[in-house]
Amino acid sequence: xxxxxxxxxxxHTPVMPREVLxxxxxxxxxxxxxxxxxxGGHAALLCEAIGADGVLLGIDRDxxxxxxxxxxxxxxPCRKIFENRNFEEIGEALSRxxxxxxxxGLLDLGVSSRQLDEPSRGFSYSEDGPLxxxxxxxxxxxxxxxVVNTYTEPDLARVLxxxxxxxxxxxxxxxxxxxxxxAPIRTTGELVxxxxxxxxxxxxxxxxxxxxxxxxxxxxxxxxxxxxxARALGAWIDALNPGGRLGVITFHSLEDRIVKxxxxxxxxxxTCPKEMPVCVCGKVPDARRVTRKPILPDAAEVAKNPRARxxxxxxxxxx
Numbered sequence: 652x653x654x655x656x657x658x659x660x661x662x663h664t665p666v667m668p669r670e671v672l673x674x675x676x677x678x679x680x681x682x683x684x685x686x687x688x689x690x691g692g693h694a695a696l697l698c699e700a701i702g703a704d705g706v707l708l709g710i711d712r713d714x715x716x717x718x719x720x721x722x723x724x725x726x727x728p729c730r731k732i733f734e735n736r737n738f739e740e741i742g743e744a745l746s747r748x749x750x751x752x753x754x755x756g757l758l759d760l761g762v763s764s765r766q767l768d769e770p771s772r773g774f775s776y777s778e779d780g781p782l783x784x785x786x787x788x789x790x791x792x793x794x795x796x797x798v799v800n801t802y803t804e805p806d807l808a809r810v811l812x813x814x815x816x817x818x819x820x821x822x823x824x825x826x827x828x829x830x831x832x833x834a835p836i837r838t839t840g841e842l843v844x845x846x847x848x849x850x851x852x853x854x855x856x857x858x859x860x861x862x863x864x865x866x867x868x869x870x871x872x873x874x875x876x877x878x879x880x881a882r883a884l885g886a887w888i889d890a891l892n893p894g895g896r897l898g899v900i901t902f903h904s905l906e907d908r909i910v911k912x913x914x915x916x917x918x919x920x921x922t923c924p925k926e927m928p929v930c931v932c933g934k935v936p937d938a939r940r941v942t943r944k945p946i947l948p949d950a951a952e953v954a955k956n957p958r959a960r961x962x963x964x965x966x967x968x969x970x
Contacts, residue, residue, distance in 0.1 A: 665692030666759065666900055666959045670946050672696055674966045675896050680704040681754040684745075686738030686887065687711060691720035693757055698727035705729040708753070710744060712737050712787040739883040741890050752892040759900045760880065761958070762786075762870070770839070774870060776862040779840030784866075784873045795869050799836050804828045814877070814905065815868030823849045823865060839866075867903070877905060884913040888938055891969035896941065898966045907945065907963050914940050914967045941966040 665671070671693060677683050677700040685694045688711035698707050707729050711717055717735050724731055734744045738758060745752065762774065769775070773783030773795055782795040798810065804824050811820035826849035827836065836842055843862045847855060855861050871877060887897050901907040920934040945963035953960050 664956050665696065666761065666956070666962045667946065667948050667952065667964055668693070668696055670948075670964055671757065671898055671900075672700060674898050674941065674946065674964065675755040675757065677701050677705070677755045682706045682708070682750060682752070682892075683755045683757075684708040684710065684741065684753045684887075684890070685757050685759075686741060686883070687757075687759045687761075688720045688733070689716050689759070691723040693759060694720060694724055695727065697755065697757070698724055698729045698731070701729050703728040706732065706750065708732045708734065708744060708748070708750070710734045710736060710738050710741065715788060737879065737883075739879055739886060741883070741886050745890060752895065753890050754892050754895045756887050756891065756895070756897040757900075758880075758883070758887065758897070760876075760906050761900065761902045761962070773839055774866065775839060776843050776860055776866050779838050782837060782839060782842065784870045786874045793873055795839075795842075795873055796835075796837065798869050798872055799827060799842060800831050810872045811865050811868045813868070814871040815864035815866075816904075817864040817868060819850050819854060825849070842866075871905075877909060880906060881909050881913065884910065888913075888917055888967060888969065891938075893969055896966055896968045898964055900962055900964050901945075902961050902963075907965070910965050914938070914965060917967065936970060938967050938969050941968050 677697055679702040681701045683697045683701055683705065685697065685707070688694055688709040691709065694707055694709050698705070701707065707724070709717070709720055709731065711720070712735065714735050717733050721733060732748050736744060770778040770780030772788065773780050782799055784795040785791060802810070807824035807827060808820045811817040811823055817823065823846050826845050830836060830845050836845065846862045846865050850861055891897060899910045901910055917938040918936050918940050920936060921930050922932045922934060923930050942965055945965050948959040948962055
């Protein structure tokens with residue numbers, strides 16, 4: 652995904668492009684929204700499908716992504732609206748521009764390649780940089796520095812285990828607390844070294860980078876990604892016009908579980924005990940799951956774009 656300098660330095664290869672278009676089925680003149688605009692890779696596909704009479708609302712909390720997407724999407728004739736805000740605020744964004752709803756929406760929950768690879772953003776465990784990890788790129792709290800240097804040992808272990816599924820979470824949390832008592836941990840390089848030192852030799856020989864799970868966990872905590880996703884899903888389904896579809900691409904089991912459950916609840920909201928012969932709660936479905944099982948990338952795509960390997964696409968349609 653792109654940088655402020657445009658597509659050349661902020662490249663974005665959209666995941667499952669054919670599958671996304673087939674699932675969302677945007678038509679000429681449709682109103683579409685991409686809540687994780689990034690470099691505009693998926694948005695370009697939507698713009699092409701909806702033509703000059705269509706509307707594309709692009710949302711991203713990273714201002715650099717907005718700048719890059721504006722440049723990438725400039726050649727497309729559809730009406731383009733860009734909003735630098737959290738994707739939870741889809742309702743506010745639509746209201747601000749006089750739009751009553753959307754015919755197709757997309758949330759690609761993958762972290763942008765540029766954010767991961769740019770050391771100054773603090774996401775990278777391969778290059779040294781400040782402990783930040785804020786998706787909006789702004790100065791504010793919390794940051795990764797806050798999590799690493801102020802959380803209690805039990806809270807650190809909980810974050811690493813719940814959000815990173817890190818089996819060595821307690822050892823890593825204990826080592827972090829020990830090290831920060833000597834001096835604050837300020838950079839990603841320091842944190843990687845500490846994580847490595849806490850893990851047994853066998854774990855260090857695994858193919859996956861030893862800090863990957865811990866960095867994922869801290870990033871999720873800093874940006875409240877799972878809480879934000881749960882809140883956003885309801886707002887996005889509410890924003891769909893009748894017959895409109897929302898697609899959500901997840902990259903790890905924690906996200907996928909939230910999406911799966913949110914979609915199930917909209918399709919089957921009844922809260923009556925299963926043994927009740929007739930529903931008395933009065934809650935009726937307002938959406939249906941288009942996909943019971945997630946759509947996965949094919950082998951050819953994974954070979955070209957290894958970061959697509961863990962992607963799952965789920966789709967829901969408003970009744």
